[in-house]
Amino acid sequence: MGFEAFLYRDTIIWIASFLLGGLAFALGPIAIVYLLMPLKTRQLVGKAKAPIECAMDPIGDSWIRYGVVFYLYALMFLAFDVDVLFLFPVVLVYDSPTFAGSARDFIEIVMFVGILALAVVYAWIKGVFKWERKTYQR
DSSP states (O other): OHHHHHHHHHHHHHHHHHHHHHHHHHHHHHHHHHHHSOSSOSOOTTOSSSOOBTTBOOOSOSOOOOOHHHHHHHHHHHHHHHHHHHHHHHHHHHTSTTTTTOHHHHHHHHHHHHHHHHHHHHHHHHTTTOOOOOOOOO
């Protein structure tokens, strides 16, 4: 009973400390904001029905069309994020001596990265990486 009880108590202490740490990280910022927020400083007269975002008055109509460039940029990020995740196991396999000398595997990886490079070239030709500034009139 002596050693098993020690391991059980040690495990419970670790679980409790991680639980308390997670709760502190989750609820701590909320408590800090609640304690430090200014009270009664907002001008609410005549603005009860007005849409606000980030405590700023909106500029123009809220139903604007976003350019397709934003979505294409997000898709490019997602594609490269997933592809980097696929390249991590390749790096681990090439660390072992059994796969280090294989030229076929290296050619497959070069083809994989080459297809990614073609995707970047295609996006570049389509103008995904050009950001045009829009000016709004007040």
